[in-house]
Amino acid sequence: MTFYTQLGRTGLKVSRLALGTVNFGGRVDEPEANKLMDHALERGINVVDTANMYGWRVYKGHTEEVIGRWLAASASRRDEVVLATKVGNEMGPGPNDEGLSARHIIAACEASLRRLGTDWIDLYQMHRVDHTSSWDEVWQAMEQLVGQGKVRYVGSSNFAGWNLAAAQESARHRHLLGVVSEQCGYNLVTRFPELEVLPAAQAYGIAVLVWSPLHGGLLGGVIRKLAEGTAVKSAQGRAAATLDDWRDTIAEYERYCHEIGRDPAQVGLSWVLSRPGVTGVVIGPRTEEHVDGAIQALETPVSEAEIARLDALFPPVGRGGSAPHAWIA
Template identity: 65%
Template sequence: MLARLGHTDLQVSRLVVGTVNFGGRVGEDDARALLDHALARGLTTIDTADNYGWREHRGYTEELIGRWLAAGGHRDEVVLATKVGSPMSDDPADRGLSARHIVAGCEASLRRLRTDRIDLYQLHQMDRAVPWDEIWQAMEILIEQGKVRYVGSSNAAGRDLAAAQETAARRNGPGLASEQCLYNLVTRQPELEILPAATAYGMGVLVWSPLHSGLLGGALRKQRAGTAVKSAQGRAQTALAAHRAAVEEFETFCDHLGRNPAEVALAWVLSRPGVTGAIVGPRTTGHVDDSVAAGERPLGEDELRRLDETFPPVGRGGPAPDAWLF
């Protein structure tokens, strides 16, 4: 399953291999096997970041992917996305979105990834101390040098997307091709601003954490079985306290459908208007296969309506401000 990324001609797989687990949770041999299996199943887009692998050292995950690309000759088979902006050391200059750090960060990522170009170079988080003219100055240099093909954002607000695109238009630049945001049945706030803004500006949307860190992957049944991993910690554990009743209802509904909760939650994200693709963070080849099943079995209208009842949208639903105007 391929989809065009926003206004560009770049074709990305609707299921994107997220690599945040590589290094610490997934060792190198298993990570390489996962990448091989994912590529064979049609997941041709790989998403990483310069600081991933911090459990080993910042940059470890890019290094791992670089070794995999070089060993298998896979570079021309994949769309490679990485990010810049997160702290890479204790040096205050070694982070953020200054032109200096964007250019230096790109050069470092290229070395770690063992490639001559990055297909989608994403701003990992907003740095509102840096004007968009400076960000675009750096990106235009990298694009002209052929080191970056397209630029994306991540974890932005609607106003950030508007400022980025309006500044790019004034400079006759390409603008942002995509936004990467947290979006799932539990976190539906992007429907208010992010998705409408992205659609208006011709941007693709790549969703991270479509299972809300495992909360929507059968968290309660895994707790009862004593097999919970990600869903027993962090964001999922915090959200479970607030959404336990809804999660219980969701898992019962999935049992009724005869489908894995993770598959249903991912299928819901892929069904949403404006969503180009979803980033999955597999730890096993079975997780890859479950993700593929979600893409191959879309949800019906009655099933989507039931999920809306279990996890209601914000206000009346839809974009702001209509969602809260009564």
């Protein structure tokens, strides 16, 4: 697989692996975060993905501040990095401290720029849909930020297929570039994006950046790690919540990975990276070894026979493929 690709229909070159920073603050302290960012950049990963609310285990905004100090430590780093952050989730107790109103988008962008210590954000992503704010209002705010040079591209996260279509048609009406990327949860266990999100993104030339490609560690060798007492992330969150329902399948998955001589985490990542319409994967490493493992997964694609076996273990939704054919008898 190629290491770099274009971000959707833009000319921006991005690594197919993005360094996710959700663990910075609470799980990864600042010195270790700096080492991770150094290591990822040295290995060619040029996308650093964050959100204004990340670091909430310490305080919201903490992660952007950590990244800002890292960027400031080198004169060349800001030009080397494609910096992505997000807006939309709650940042304070006030009624206007969340959502996608023009007021909040612009105020949140200014606050992110201050925390990140930069003049511009490469990819400003709407963290979630806000049905109370019209697309005209959203695009008015984004157009202002782009015009001021504070934002280069606009992306989305956790959108449905019809949200992408509505956003893009509204942007087209205003003669704007619109949404260039969608960040969605997608993995062997969660295959719903195949129904409408991936087809909509492909139709509009929107890049798809996948978060939680291992379902919070469920696909990263969780049963073996629990037996060894080495489970960290996979012992909590969505992995722990779904393990009982998937235990037999996950056990068979881990046996199969052992059979082909590959680490389960690498197989899960390789599978996501092989899917049509997927631009890249946001990884959330806690160690440099996790970064190296993700790069190895990118460099070692799954074979057609392996894809067929994984499809048998984790069947696609309905009849497979996109909607509506996936459920038409």
